[in-house]
Amino acid sequence: MSGHDDASDPAPLPESVRDHLGHELRTVYTVDASEPRYLGDEPGIPHKFEPQIKRLETRLKTHEEGTEAVGQALDRILDAFGVAPRDDARRE
Numbered sequence: 357m358s359g360h361d362d363a364s365d366p367a368p369l370p371e372s373v374r375d376h377l378g379h380e381l382r383t384v385y386t387v388d389a390s391e392p393r394y395l396g397d398e399p400g401i402p403h404k405f406e407p408q409i410k411r412l413e414t415r416l417k418t419h420e421e422g423t424e425a426v427g428q429a430l431d432r433i434l435d436a437f438g439v440a441p442r443d444d445a446r447r448e
Contacts, residue, residue, distance in 0.1 A: 378412030
């Protein structure tokens with residue numbers, strides 16, 4: 357045991373950085389079928405990374421859906437008050 361308590365210590369990297377790194381990992385481990393395969397090459401993502409990748413994908417999907425839902429709710433609130441949102445203030 358390393359003596360490191362994950363439950364009490366803050367994450368070493370901000371969530372946005374972890375999400376970006378997860379995206380980069382998926383990009384690196386994507387296998388293009390048109391490339392030649394060599395003895396010893398692992399197909400796709402190594403099995404030991406699958407749980408982490410699945411967690412990252414779930415986080416990204418949840419973040420995207422949550423951001424969209426909040427944006428829609430804010431648009432409805434602004435509409436209710438008769439305020440038009442500025443196009444340059446909205447993020448995609």
